[in-house]
Amino acid sequence: MLNRLLGRWTADLAIDLGTANTLIGVAGEGLVLNEPSVVAVEREGGRILSGGCAVGHLAKQMLGRTPESISVVRPLSDGVITDFQLCEAMLRYFLQKSQRQGWAIKPRVVISVPGAITPVEKRAVFNSAHRAGAREVFLLSESKAAAIGVGLPVAEPVASMVCDIGGGTTEVAVMSLGDTVAASSVRVAGDKMDQAVVDYLRRNYSLRIGLPAAERLRIDIGSAYPMADELVDEVSGVDVVSGLPRKATVTSEEIREALGDPLEDIVEAIRSTLDRCPPDLAADLVDNGMVLAGGGSLTRGLDDFLSQRTGIPARVATDALSAVAKGPGRMVGVLVLAVVLACLPSEIVSQLRGAWQTALRPSLQLTVALQENTTDFRNRWRGTDALGEQLDNAQQQQAALEAENLRLVNQMHDLQQRLALAEDGASEHAALQPLVVPRLVEARVIGQQGRALLKQLSIVDAGRAQQILPESFVLDGSVDVLDLGEDARLQNGQLVLDGYRVWGKVVEVGPRVSRTMPVDAEDYRDIVRIVDREDPDREHGRGMLEGAGDGTCRIRLVDITQPVAVGDRVYSAALDDTLGPKLLYGEVESVQREPGAPHWDIRVRPTQAGFDSLLRVGNVVPDWFALVALLTVLTIRKPRPLAIGMLVGLAADFSAAGPLGISTALLSITTLSVTQLRRKLHIEHPALQVPLIAAATTVYTLGVMLLASFQSVLANGVVSIFLEATGVGIYTAAFALPVLMIIAWSREPRPLHSLPLARP
Numbered sequence: 001m002l003n004r005l006l007g008r009w010t011a012d013l014a015i016d017l018g019t020a021n022t023l024i025g026v027a028g029e030g031l032v033l034n035e036p037s038v039v040a041v042e043r044e045g046g047r048i049l050s051g052g053c054a055v056g057h058l059a060k061q062m063l064g065r066t067p068e069s070i071s072v073v074r075p076l077s078d079g080v081i082t083d084f085q086l087c088e089a090m091l092r093y094f095l096q097k098s099q100r101q102g103w104a105i106k107p108r109v110v111i112s113v114p115g116a117i118t119p120v121e122k123r124a125v126f127n128s129a130h131r132a133g134a135r136e137v138f139l140l141s142e143s144k145a146a147a148i149g150v151g152l153p154v155a156e157p158v159a160s161m162v163c164d165i166g167g168g169t170t171e172v173a174v175m176s177l178g179d180t181v182a183a184s185s186v187r188v189a190g191d192k193m194d195q196a197v198v199d200y201l202r203r204n205y206s207l208r209i210g211l212p213a214a215e216r217l218r219i220d221i222g223s224a225y226p227m228a229d230e231l232v233d234e235v236s237g238v239d240v241v242s243g244l245p246r247k248a249t250v251t252s253e254e255i256r257e258a259l260g261d262p263l264e265d266i267v268e269a270i271r272s273t274l275d276r277c278p279p280d281l282a283a284d285l286v287d288n289g290m291v292l293a294g295g296g297s298l299t300r301g302l303d304d305f306l307s308q309r310t311g312i313p314a315r316v317a318t319d320a321l322s323a324v325a326k327g328p329g330r331m332v333g334v335l336v337l338a339v340v341l342a343c344l345p346s347e348i349v350s351q352l353r354g355a356w357q358t359a360l361r362p363s364l365q366l367t368v369a370l371q372e373n374t375t376d377f378r379n380r381w382r383g384t385d386a387l388g389e390q391l392d393n394a395q396q397q398q399a400a401l402e403a404e405n406l407r408l409v410n411q412m413h414d415l416q417q418r419l420a421l422a423e424d425g426a427s428e429h430a431a432l433q434p435l436v437v438p439r440l441v442e443a444r445v446i447g448q449q450g451r452a453l454l455k456q457l458s459i460v461d462a463g464r465a466q467q468i469l470p471e472s473f474v475l476d477g478s479v480d481v482l483d484l485g486e487d488a489r490l491q492n493g494q495l496v497l498d499g500y501r502v503w504g505k506v507v508e509v510g511p512r513v514s515r516t517m518p519v520d521a522e523d524y525r526d527i528v529r530i531v532d533r534e535d536p537d538r539e540h541g542r543g544m545l546e547g548a549g550d551g552t553c554r555i556r557l558v559d560i561t562q563p564v565a566v567g568d569r570v571y572s573a574a575l576d577d578t579l580g581p582k583l584l585y586g587e588v589e590s591v592q593r594e595p596g597a598p599h600w601d602i603r604v605r606p607t608q609a610g611f612d613s614l615l616r617v618g619n620v621v622p623d624w625f626a627l628v629a630l631l632t633v634l635t636i637r638k639p640r641p642l643a644i645g646m647l648v649g650l651a652a653d654f655s656a657a658g659p660l661g662i663s664t665a666l667l668s669i670t671t672l673s674v675t676q677l678r679r680k681l682h683i684e685h686p687a688l689q690v691p692l693i694a695a696a697t698t699v700y701t702l703g704v705m706l707l708a709s710f711q712s713v714l715a716n717g718v719v720s721i722f723l724e725a726t727g728v729g730i731y732t733a734a735f736a737l738p739v740l741m742i743i744a745w746s747r748e749p750r751p752l753h754s755l756p757l758a759r760p
C-alpha cells in the first residue's frame, strides 16, 4: 500500500551496472540512460572533474587524452566493483540524470549482477546503490535479466538458453520454469578480447597500442567466423623497439586469430553449462537454440562460430546491448512472477507465493530467500530424495533457532547491564569512567654488578627525585597493569577506555592494582553492535567480538541477513545510546561467509589513534542547520532575531548534538548581551571595546565549558571533565574571539538620542 502511494512520486528503475556501460530503464518508460561506466578524476585528491559531471560519455571522451594529473577510471572490473567511492559517485550521477522532474522520493532499483560474484561483492553493489540514493535495492543475476530482456519464455517448462557477453564477464544460463537450471559465469568478455588484440599486435607487429584503439579495431574489422569479404584496417601505435609512432595495416583474419583464446574460453563456459543440464532440457536446446546478448555478442560471425562449436543454433538478440537493463525492467512490477504463477502446478505456486511475499521485503532477504525457495521447489520438482529435503529443513530451522537464541542472549545481556546500572546509581558513571594508564617511572639496571645487587637487594635506580615514596608500588611496566584497584572501586569486566575508544577490559582487580586485557587478546570477549558507517542510527546486527591474537578481532554470530559492510563501525553493546556515549571498538575490515554458514565471518580492525571523526568533543562536525543559524546571528544586530538565533542554535544542538549548536546559542546570548550593554552604557570609545570583548569572550567560553562539563558528567564520569572542558574551552575561545571582535567593531550602537521617538 505504502509502495503504491509512494509510486506516484517515485519510480522503479532497472540498472545494468556493467563493466563497460551502465544502462538504466524506468518501469513504464523504457531505457532512459546508456552511458559508459567511466569516471574522470584528479589523480591527487581523487575529485571528479567538471564539478562531479565528468562521468559517462564526457569521461570516455577524455580516455587516452588526459594529462598526468588526471586519470580516467572504470570503477568496475570483470563485472565487480573495484572502486567503491567512484562507483557510488557514478551511480548517484546516473540516478540523478535519469530521474525526471516530480520524483520527490528515492526510487526502488533492481540491479543485475554477474552470477559468479561473492556475497561480499554483492553486498558492495547493494550498499553502493543504497548510498547513491536508492530507496530499496534488489539484485538479479545478469543471465536471468538478459533472458527476460531478450524475451525468452523463461516461465515455460522448456529450456531457454542465453549467453550474455559483456565487457567484463560472460554469463551463460539455461532456464526453465522461471528459474536457472544450469549457469556459468566467466571473467572473459570484451575487455579480455581487447587485451588479446593488444598482445597480438605487440607480438606480431612490435606495435604498442592502447586498449581503446584495440577495441575500435576489434569492432571495426574483428570477427569470430570467416567472412565472405575479409576486411582490412590501419592502426596507429608506438614501435616497441624504436619508441616512435607508426602505423600498421591489419586484416580481419589476424584479429580473428588474436581473438582465438578468449572465444575458446566462452565456448568452454557454454559447454560446461550444457554438461550440467539434464538431458531432456539439453534436447530442447537443439530445437530452441541459444540467444546471444550483451555488446560482445555483436562481434561479426559469433553466432555462426558458437553454433558450429557447440552444436546449439545461436542467434543474436535484436537489442543485444540493452537486454540486461530491459530484463529487470520487465521484472519490475513482478510481471514475470505472475506469468510463472499462471503456468505452474499448485504445489509450486504455493512455494513461489512464499518467495514472492519474501520478495516484497526489502534488502538482501530478497536474494537469499528467492534462492532458497526456488532451489527447494526445484529439488521437489525433480524428485530429490526425501531425506535430503528433511536435512535442508532441519538446517534452516537450526539457523532460525540459533538466530533467535542470539537475539535472546543479546537482550538478556542488555537487560543485565541496565539492571546493574540502575541498582548502583553511584557506579553508573564509574562504569563509564575512562581509566588512566599509569605513568610509571622507568628503572634501569646499571652494569653486571649493579644488576646482581639490584636483584639481591631489590633496589631500583629511582628515588626521591622521581617522587618515589616508601609506600610506592613496584609494578610490571607493561601496559596491561593499572595503578588503580579496589581502592578506586574498579571491578572485573569494566572497560578500559581511551576517550570513547575501547582499549580493553579489567580482568583482575587487586587491592591497589589491576590487570587488563587488550581487545585483540585471544581470550577477549564482548557483545557488540555493528552500525552503518554513514548512518549511525542504522544498526546492522549484534554479535560476539573475540580477540584474534594477531592485532585484529573477529565477530561471530551475526546473521547473514544483516547487511554488514566493510567500513561499518563496531560499538560495545554494553550501553545504549540513551545511557551514555557510544564506546567504539573499531571498524569492519572484511566480511565473509563460509558456503552454507548461517553467520558472517567478520574481521574487525581495532580502533587506533587518529580515528578522531568519532570523538565528540573538540571535533567540529559541520552541522548545516547550526551553521545557517550562526550566519544569521552574524548578519543581524537586532535583539529579537538574535534571540531567535539562540533558540535555533539550541534546537540544532538537541537535534544533531553538534558543538556548533551550543556555540551558536551561546554566541547569540553573548552577542545579545554585548549589544544591550553597549546600548545601555554608551560604550563607544575604542579603549573600552577591548575589555568588553575580553569580558564577553570569557563569559562565552566559561558558558561553553560549563555546558560541556555538564554533558561530560552525564556521559562520561568525572575524570575526563577537566580535559574535555579545557579542550572545548580552547576551541570555543578561539572561535568566539574573532567573531566578537568583528561584531564589536563593525556595528556601532545607535546612540539613544537618535532612536525614533514614539508618536503620541
Ligand SMILES: Nc1ncnc2c1ncn2[C@@H]1O[C@H](COP(=O)(O)OP(=O)(O)OP(=O)(O)O)[C@@H](O)[C@H]1O
Pocket (backbone or CB within 6 Å): 016, 017, 018, 019, 020, 021, 022, 078, 079, 142, 165, 166, 167, 168, 169, 170, 189, 190, 191, 215, 218, 219, 293, 294, 295, 296, 297, 298, 299, 300, 321
Ligand atoms: N559492434 C560491436 N562489436 C563487437 N563488440 C562490441 C560492439 N559493440 C560493443 N561491443 C563490446 O561490448 C562490450 C560492452 O558490452 P556491454 O555493455 O553489454 O557490457 P557490460 O554490461 O558493460 O559488461 P558486463 O556485463 O560484463 O559487466 C565492450 O567490450 C564493447 O567493446
